[in-house]
Amino acid sequence: xxQPPRAGIDPLDLEQHRPQLIKFAMLQLxxxxxxxxxxxxxLLAAIQSAASFAGQSSVKTWLVGILKHKIxxxxxxxxxxxxxxxxxxxxxxxxLGAVFKEDGHFLDPPTEWGNPEAALAERRFFTVLERCxxxxxxxxxxxxxxxxxxxxxxGEICKELSITPSNCWVLLYRARLAxxxxxxxxxxxxxxxx
Amino acid sequence: xxxxxxxxxxxRLISEGLDRDLGAxxxxxxxxxxxxxxxxxxxxxxxxxxxxxxxxxxxxxxEPKR
Numbered sequence: 001x002x003q004p005p006r007a008g009i010d011p012l013d014l015e016q017h018r019p020q021l022i023k024f025a026m027l028q029l030x031x032x033x034x035x036x037x038x039x040x041x042x043l044l045a046a047i048q049s050a051a052s053f054a055g056q057s058s059v060k061t062w063l064v065g066i067l068k069h070k071i072x073x074x075x076x077x078x079x080x081x082x083x084x085x086x087x088x089x090x091x092x093x094x095x096l097g098a099v100f101k102e103d104g105h106f107l108d109p110p111t112e113w114g115n116p117e118a119a120l121a122e123r124r125f126f127t128v129l130e131r132c133x134x135x136x137x138x139x140x141x142x143x144x145x146x147x148x149x150x151x152x153x154x155g156e157i158c159k160e161l162s163i164t165p166s167n168c169w170v171l172l173y174r175a176r177l178a179x180x181x182x183x184x185x186x187x188x189x190x191x192x193x194x
Numbered sequence: 195x196x197x198x199x200x201x202x203x204x205x206r207l208i209s210e211g212l213d214r215d216l217g218a219x220x221x222x223x224x225x226x227x228x229x230x231x232x233x234x235x236x237x238x239x240x241x242x243x244x245x246x247x248x249x250x251x252x253x254x255x256x257e258p259k260r
Contacts, residue, residue, distance in 0.1 A: 024252055064252060096202065104200020109233035116243045126253030133248075147213065148248040154213045165214070173209040180240050 009050040009059065014043050017063050024064060027130065028071050028145040030138050034078070038070040045070075068150055075146065076160055084161040090139045091167050099177055110180070113188040125187060132182035136175055143168060144175035199227040204234045208241060 018039060025035035045066050046053075053062055101107055119125040133141060143161070146152045152160075154168045163171075186192050199207070204227040207220055216224065228234045 104202040110236040
């Protein structure tokens with residue numbers, strides 16, 4: 001028999017996670033009101049279902065799990081009211097001139113990252129990752145977060161945001177190029193943490 | 195799809211391979227390029243790591259409050 005769920009979670013314990021939840025929601029929604037609403041709904045849902053919190057994950061992981069659903073709901077609502085408007089800037093690959101030479105070679109080839117897995121145990125690494133994600137252009141960030149943080153398939157993302165698959169792939173490609181370079185510069189690169 | 199990809203073309207396929215099934219010709223061309231290119235070998239591993247890191251975001255819990 002599994003252990004009975006840990007009864008009751010103190011709402012004050014939940015409240016202390018609010019700032020981090022807001023930051024998480026802001027990354028994807030890029031709108032303070034929507035982010036606060038999603039977090040508010042999350043905390044209310046958490047209080048209502050506190051009895052079902054099994055204590056198998058940390059409270060934070062549990063809250064983030066609820067918040068992800070609230071964020072996807074918010075994105076769906078907003079996509080209906082206000083479709084994503086892609087500009088040429090969003091989908092062009094022009095700016096890759098900063099990454100590749102004319103002949104298609106890297107300007108600065110990726111460097112050796114050693115054992116990157118070790119970074120996953122460090123809170124500071126995730127702060128850097130967060131900064132890098134905050135630096136993505138809005139539409140690029142939205143598609144990237146839906147794909148990688150929420151784990152939606154590109155088919156669903158296209159449908160939710162009414163964009164074509166090829167635009168979706170270009171946005172994801174650009175997001176990954178930018179994040180890879182950002183992590184190299186700020187974390188893995190020689191002297192990044194000096 | 196041509197047989198010899200540039201790094202620019204290869205990295206795009208590496209990224210798209212995370213989002214859709216590549217065709218047989220694309221896969222073959224990519225395999226040839228990556229086998230000969232250290233930069234794109236690293237790039238492949240780094241994108242896989244990026245995916246893993248973002249899935250684990252927001253990361254480990256903060257220090258417990260005292």
